[in-house]
Amino acid sequence: KHLVDTLDKMPGPPGYPLIGNTLDLYNFKFNLTNAVESWTRDYGEIFRIWLGNVPFVVVSKPEDLEILLSSSKHIEKSELYALLNPWIGEGLLTSTGKKWHTRRKLLTPTFHFRILDQFVEVFNRSGDLFVKKLLENKEAVNVHSLLTLCTLDIICETAMGTKVEAQNDSKSPYVTAVHDAVTSFHQRTMKPWLHLDAIWKMSHDGKAFNSALKVLHKYTNDVISNRKKERESRRKTSLKSDEDLGMKKREAFLDQLLDASDSGADLTDADIREEVDTFMFEGHDTTAAALSFILYNVAAHPEVQDRLHEEMQDIFGDSDRPATSQDIQNMKYTERVIKESLRLYPSVPLFARTMREDLPVTGGYVLPAGANVTVSCFQMGRNPKHWPEPEKFDPDRFLTENSSGRHPYAYIPFSAGPRNCIGQKFAMMEMKSALSKVSRSCVLSLRSSGYKPRVEGQVILRAPEGVYLKAAPRRAMA
Numbered sequence: 221k222h223l224v225d226t227l228d229k230m231p232g233p234p235g236y237p238l239i240g241n242t243l244d245l246y247n248f249k250f251n252l253t254n255a256v257e258s259w260t261r262d263y264g265e266i267f268r269i270w271l272g273n274v275p276f277v278v279v280s281k282p283e284d285l286e287i288l289l290s291s292s293k294h295i296e297k298s299e300l301y302a303l304l305n306p307w308i309g310e311g312l313l314t315s316t317g318k319k320w321h322t323r324r325k326l327l328t329p330t331f332h333f334r335i336l337d338q339f340v341e342v343f344n345r346s347g348d349l350f351v352k353k354l355l356e357n358k359e360a361v362n363v364h365s366l367l368t369l370c371t372l373d374i375i376c377e378t379a380m381g382t383k384v385e386a387q388n389d390s391k392s393p394y395v396t397a398v399h400d401a402v403t404s405f406h407q408r409t410m411k412p413w414l415h416l417d418a419i420w421k422m423s424h425d426g427k428a429f430n431s432a433l434k435v436l437h438k439y440t441n442d443v444i445s446n447r448k449k450e451r452e453s454r455r456k457t458s459l460k461s462d463e464d465l466g467m468k469k470r471e472a473f474l475d476q477l478l479d480a481s482d483s484g485a486d487l488t489d490a491d492i493r494e495e496v497d498t499f500m501f502e503g504h505d506t507t508a509a510a511l512s513f514i515l516y517n518v519a520a521h522p523e524v525q526d527r528l529h530e531e532m533q534d535i536f537g538d539s540d541r542p543a544t545s546q547d548i549q550n551m552k553y554t555e556r557v558i559k560e561s562l563r564l565y566p567s568v569p570l571f572a573r574t575m576r577e578d579l580p581v582t583g584g585y586v587l588p589a590g591a592n593v594t595v596s597c598f599q600m601g602r603n604p605k606h607w608p609e610p611e612k613f614d615p616d617r618f619l620t621e622n623s624s625g626r627h628p629y630a631y632i633p634f635s636a637g638p639r640n641c642i643g644q645k646f647a648m649m650e651m652k653s654a655l656s657k658v659s660r661s662c663v664l665s666l667r668s669s670g671y672k673p674r675v676e677g678q679v680i681l682r683a684p685e686g687v688y689l690k691a692a693p694r695r696a697m698a
């Protein structure tokens with residue numbers, strides 16, 4: 221009664237008994253991002269909806285988000301995240317309470333900048349191959365497909381220390397399984413009837429998902445057990461490590477988890493697998509989607525493309541040497557382009573918490589215990605209150621002098637507070653590296669004048685029909 225009474229005080233679309241607003245969602249073809257966009261226009265920055273008997277509060281007011289996200293108490297993910305459990309178990313993204321606290325503490329050092337620096341070589345190598353593949357096409361090419369393979373190569377090498385060569389062999393069983401798992405999972409999130417396990421298991425997508433997971437889990441398990449065997453035999457034969465031999469060895473996230481386990485951290489093989497699988501899930505689709513919109517925005521704005529190239533000239537001159545981590549840090553305009561693109565196209569358009577206690581926010585409203593609170597950073601990025609002329613692509617919004625007066629929680633594509641994205645720095649380095657590769661070697665243009673890819677907010681915001689761009693080699697253009 222308390223929950224219903226509290227929610228009744230909020231604006232929101234009228235619903236029907238038992239089904240609530242589910243029918244409205246049907247009218248939006250179960251695309252929650254589009255539905256939320258329309259409801260936000262009608263009801264403002266805080267409103268409630270009922271999906272069946274499940275209550276949701278959708279929030280896009282920075283002041284309220286600061287209250288919610290900066291708290292270390294309200295960290296439990298919404299029940300919808302349980303759909304991910306068959307894939308990534310209860311890893312960092314989905315776990316809660318003591319388990320999440322312990323894991324977050326354990327995993328935070330694995331994203332230290334010293335560790336990330338070792339990955340620059342991987343970003344460079346994979347980025348070179350991406351540019352090569354991009355330039356092989358004379359016609360417009362779907363950059364999203366190419367980038368998905370590129371970011372998959374990067375995450376496999378950095379998370380597990382394995383080379384899957386997705387860009388060279390896009391039809392391998394592993395790459396196909398990743399594709400099938402992602403595609404079928406998206407279908408599940410879009411179709412509420414597939415949320416029921418019994419129907420899901422029998423469905424075409426559910427079967428595809430389960431057989432893909434068998435391949436993915438076997439792969440991760442095999443990598444973990446092989447790595448453990450290698451480490452064991454190295455210890456037994458007291459073989460000199462690469463480091464002892466003077467060669468700098470790169471440590472994948474997996475190696476660091478095994479190091480932690482050897483040093484007494486409470487981590488079973490299953491625990492390690494769920495964390496590695498979590499990185500695999502969160503760490504490649506997000507960056508691939510973001511990079512495809514970034515390249516689209518660059519192609520659509522020749523003046524931005526020119527400034528990016530100028531920045532590359534300032535840093536590298538005419539040299540084609542690979543970027544160092546210091547170079548990546550110096551790419552300030554490149555960074556602003558990425559930020560501006562994420563404002564309009566945040567890879568994670570919505571994320572949600574379940575409230576276990578009431579939380580008063582502004583305007584006299586309360587986020588009541590039992591409600592699923594959904595954060596809509598897609599809406600926030602397009603709200604003219606925070607972003608004048610929101611449709612205009614202007615990276616200089618992120619110059620310090622142009623940011624004063626903007627609420628810090630008005631821009632949260634990586635979430636914020638204690639449960640923010642642990643991979644944010646990794647993702648920014650990876651995206652800056654990829655964008656700099658393209659800016660140094662290609663000139664991008666749209667498939668046709670005025671082309672704009674259709675956008676759909678699934679778990680990840682993506683262009684379901686792809687992002688088609690033309691690329692020409694820069695030296696040949698000069």
Ligand code: HEM
Pocket residue numbers: 297312313314324498499502503504506507510566567568571572632633634635638639640641642643644646647
């Ligand atoms: C453009 C790229 C990315 C974006 C926009 C992004 C965004 C986000 C967001 C919004 C969250 C919070 C989700 C929620 O509360 O449900 C999150 C969490 C997370 N992200 Fe990212 N992410 C990106 C890349 C990455 C990468 C590359 C990795 C790993 C290498 C990663 C690993 C994670 C993990 C493990 C969490 C859960 C953190 C926790 O709950 O403690 N992400 N990310």
